[in-house]
Amino acid sequence: MAPITDHPLRYKLANELHARPFPSLSAPCSAVYIAIKQPNDAVSRDRAQDLAHLTALLDRHGAPHPQPGATHYYGQIGKHWLKWEQHTEFVTYTAFSETIYERPFDPAQFDVFPSDWLEAAPGQRMTSVLLHIEQQPSDIAEVSTRLDDWFVSESLAVSEVLDQAAIVAGDFRIDQNGHLRFAVFAKPETGTRRIGRIVQRLCEIETYKTMSMLGFARVRALQPKLNDLDTKLTGLMSDMSDEDAPAEWTLHNLLAISAELETLSAQSSFRFGATGAYEALVNQRIAALREARYQGRQHFGEFMMRRYAPAMRTVHSAESRLEAMSSRSIRASNLLRTRVDVERSAQNQSLLESMDRRSDLQLRLQRTVEGLSVVAISYYAVSLVGYLIYPLTQATGMSKGMLTALATVPVVLFVWWMVRRLRKSVE
Template identity: 45%
Template sequence: MDTGVPMTTIDHPARAALVDELHARPFPTISVPSTAWIVALRPERRSDRDRKAERAQLDRLIEKACQTPPPPEATHWIGRLGPLTLKWENHTEFVTFLVWGPEEKEVLRLAGDILEDAEGMRIASARFRIMQVDGDELVKEGLVAQHTADSLAAARVIDDQAVVACDFRPDAAGDMHFSVFCRTGFGPGRTGRLIQRLCDIETYRAMAMLGLIRTREMGAELAQAEASLSAGVSRLNDGASDAEETLQHLLDVAAQLERLVARASFRLSATKAYERIVNDRIASLREVRFHGRQTFGEFMSRRFDPAMRTVEATDRRLTGLTERARRAGELLRTRVEVDRSRQNRELLASMDRRSDEALRLQHTVEGLSVVAISYYAVGLVLYLVGPVQEVLPVGKPVLAAVVTPIVVLLTWAALRRIRSRLH
């Protein structure tokens, strides 16, 4: 069959992977009524993560149910473990297990097995009671029966096809409790997508809040670095301070700030990404207030958003301090270079003065040299013309008086010629 594609066409090596990425992490299909439970596990430090151990935990769970494990390179898996369904996802910083089934007792039993064999530390976990309820009165009765906290948030979602509620307070077992009341006709596919969005809100909210912990840990170091930087900057206009010592002080502060940036850059960037995911998932719920209760968006705006603004402010503060340290270092380096240029000019001027003095001294020495050489040269000449003196009608003093000027001039001319050749 003619497909209209030339046979010489060659696919890009990454094309298949890029297409598969569009279909990665599929939504679960959850029937109503059901109970669902999710946990997110991560190591205490990102560098300590052992992906092989995390995958081994999944393989052990699958082996108990005689299921075929996914390929080693898989990042997600959905399969049945007896009467339950398990969805496993391997994320950048954490791994999640989502379990659902008709019996709450069976779901909690498998949840206990997962936590007992957990690789990493629990960062988030939540339990979902999914019920089919028609009528607001029955929904309000369910809210009163399942939630007592004042922080309860409840909203109509997905065009009033469901009501979701959560008080965002963990129970004794450490689980958040979500109640999902579905209208008649709310199918398993839509229920699964709704539960997945709620799971993302809880999981990524917890991961985003790690940025707040990091900013609090950095608070004292940032304050110390800021004070040291201010002290160094105040010394820039102090003429009595040692420029080299001040520059070294600023370099130490800059190095301290760079260490803070290296430690916090990933966490602060990840917090921004997680915050965007949380806000996107809340927006996709299309919330409408339920009988005066605060919505999930309102709850987050009052508690979650200020924490994210704190992280953002700390990030800006760290960036600003780093930039200030860089500018101060450049200004001080400019001042040091100017001082060095001035010192070099003074040194060159001093060298010029010494050269002039040396030249004058050289000229003086040359004059003395002419006299000394002429003195000995006159003696030699007199020795040479001694025999001639016997036949001349002049005495030795007169002969010396005649020879001396000639010898001096010849000596001076010879030294000038030698000096001109040297230069």
């Protein structure tokens, strides 16, 4: 093949699809998982801090460091294998161990993450999980007995997954040590990669479920504000039909409400968008498990439908309500602005009519003044003409008064004609 220049991102993009493989686990084993999020809703997090925090944990065990700028890591720390992943909003640590504690879900499993190291984490714990993985006992009734001992029956979700390759269970409750619990009972013939996929998906379901519930918390904080703005908006729209209400004042308040709604929308858009994405991931991960009902108990999909889906519908409803209120305020502002423009047009029309009346009055006054000006000009013109015709008194034998009288009428007519001609040329 002839040489060709590769796109600079070709290998990076291709390798990204294989960057985060599922772990390989053999039953029995255990795993601990924690997700840490920085305490803000920023779109991006300080990735350098996350990498430095991981490096601090690796240094305690003399483990090799990840590559600069890495977003994932898999390596051995002591007796555990550590999987680290960096996401947009959070970072996750999963430690796998072949050690089975005498007491299932022993909090001592979490000692792989030292308390002082956790205290120095660049963020806050969103969730932490203890996972207990063992082979299915030959007596299937033993599974039910253990589940009743380990979990709260009222919220327990159990199902057979991946074509009955394993039984997974969890009650999504935080125990007295601050961790959630998941149990996996794998059949002896279930492969190590399949067990790893099950464990990984359980951790993802819990993480994405918790992250999406941040949207629900945001909605609860927004509801009082939305209710108050909705009441104000409804009142202002009612005032629009009242002709006595000043339109300028109403428009000013409507614009203030519109600005406040747009501010809330801008502040919540990222969280609402992230909630929708996380919800889709939760549903996809549950669908990927290919659940089958176990002994008539509720499975993960049913648990989410009853407990989780209503919260997500509340988020979507609040998001739609915020958008609808913003659109309603904009429409009301446009209508009121139209009303203000119409009123201003009427005022302008009245002003123009008043100006027309004043112009007509001014024209009449001007014509009156014009008549007086003819008299005044004629007076001075007759005087000048008198000086011109005074020498004719001797030749004609007429007196000065008679000559002046004879010249007055032509002079006045001439002045009137000149003024009229000048006015017509101007008009």
